[in-house]
């Protein structure tokens with residue numbers, strides 16, 4: 436059979452795979468037949484925001500965990516595509532932490548620039564993937580969500596780009612069932628406006644907890660309490676935000692913490708992370724991993740050790756995002772077309788073990804960023820994806836961490852230079868803390884007159 440590649444998901448990872456094949460085609464190379472299945476009506480993955488939560492209009496679990504007011508939580512300079520820059524897309528400098536709609540626009544612009552939409556079957560969910568040892572083919576069974584029709588088709592290779600921040604990890608806490616207020620996982624959180632004047636509790640000490648808590652403070656929550664399991668985030672929180680250890684038990688609206696403190700809450704948000712979950716794959720092929728930067732069983736972080744014709748993109752925990760997915764997709768493309776070769780099983784294990792050894796020695800956040808930078812460098816060196824200054828991106832990440840440490844409420848007002856073009860980001864017309872309109876239109880508008888008042892309001896908040 437001639438090569439046929441199924442790409443599951445048209446989020447940033449799936450789009451990267453399509454672009455990788457497209458870029459080879461543009462240089463005159465023969466590429467396999469490719470079909471991308473995307474269960475939503477549009478591409479962009481998490482960035483294709485959905486106001487719904489729970490079940491979507493087709494009866495499928497809603498994929499996106501994003502919320503209306505989400506802004507990038509890392510500098511855009513760290514995720515910039517090496518071969519499609521922000522300068523090229525927007526034509527002028529923009530700030531370093533754009534809102535969600537602006538980032539979707541960038542992803543979409545880059546994807547639209549190449550002729551890849553024709554490969555995507557939208558509103559088509561992959562229900563099951565089987566591997567037949569005798570034919571060495573994958574049978575991919577899909578459902579067209581608009582017609583309800585199912586179909587099966589054979590492929591030589593499968594690329595999984597379905598992300599791993601969609602299926603919530605929902606732990607049990609003693610007595611939580613008695614909590615009478617609003618109770619949800621971060622996956623279903625869509626906006627903090629309704630928390631104005633309320634006391635809210637966030638369980639978790641990572642990015643979702645941090646940002647949803649800060650959003651709630653911005654929208655006027657009376658108090659924000661974080662509950663951590665391993666370690667507090669430790670920022671210099673403004674008055675009204677506090678970190679406490681793990682919950683011992685709930686009694687109605689009262690949470691009892693392990694240090695003996697008890698407090699009443701109006702709402703609880705479980706910011707307890709997500710599960711690697713691939714309901715369309717049998718257990719031998721589905722990646723089983725905690726959320727970390729080097730999931731075991733993936734050679735060079737992409738090729739399944741159990742079946743070298745099955746690949747995962749973006750399966751790692753993510754400091755780097757879009758440009759890492761590119762590096763992975765370019766490498767997977769070359770593995771599929773035979774431009775790059777995969778070593779024998781024993782050598783794959785030696786390589787995985789060597790990376791795992793280094794992964795297990797990681798002690799600090801900086802180690803982890805450097806680890807991921809080296810991982811990406813290793814991939815790019817195997818391909819023709821443009822190499823970029825990964826050490827400079829690492830420095831940008833460290834500057835970002837430092838800015839957050841200095842002031843968690845204002846770090847999004849900071850700006851950094853582009854690693855790809857050298858262009859300095861523009862200071863945004865309105866400080867993040869006082870910007871209540873997160874639309875693309877408002878973001879791209881020339882300085883609105885009320886920004887002067889916004890600045891004054893932010894200064895007041897900073898001095899609290």
Ligand SMILES: Cc1cc2nc3c(=O)[nH]c(=O)nc-3n(C[C@H](O)[C@H](O)[C@H](O)COP(=O)(O)OP(=O)(O)OC[C@H]3O[C@@H](n4cnc5c(N)ncnc54)[C@H](O)[C@@H]3O)c2cc1C
Pocket residue numbers: 443444445446447448449472473474475478479480481482498500501502505506507508509514559560561562596597598599600601715748749753755756757
């Ligand atoms: C709340 C939140 C905020 C984030 N903020 C940032 C940020 O500020 N900056 C940053 O760089 N990164 C951020 N991320 C990380 C995010 O994971 C990446 O930016 C990126 O979206 C990952 O791309 P992906 O394509 O791997 O997965 P996703 O974006 O999750 O896309 C997966 C796609 O697969 C489709 N799909 C899933 N299952 C099936 C199926 N069975 N059949 C067909 N299609 C399927 C989905 O519909 C979706 O379109 C955030 C993540 C979350 C959850």
Ligand SMILES: NC(=O)c1ccc[n+]([C@@H]2O[C@H](COP(=O)([O-])OP(=O)(O)OC[C@H]3O[C@@H](n4cnc5c(N)ncnc54)[C@H](OP(=O)(O)O)[C@@H]3O)[C@@H](O)[C@H]2O)c1
Pocket residue numbers: 505506507508509600604606621638639640641642643644646647663664665666681706707708709726753
């Ligand atoms: N742009 C943005 O502003 C934004 C906002 C939200 C999320 N995101 C992205 O979304 C992704 C996921 O982030 P995330 O914070 O949801 O997940 P995460 O980084 O995996 O963190 C999960 C958190 O849940 C805690 N946890 C897990 N089980 C627990 C339990 N039983 N009891 C108490 N705590 C428990 C963990 O604690 P331990 O530390 O003890 O393990 C950890 O703090 C990241 O890529 C992030 O960048 C971005």
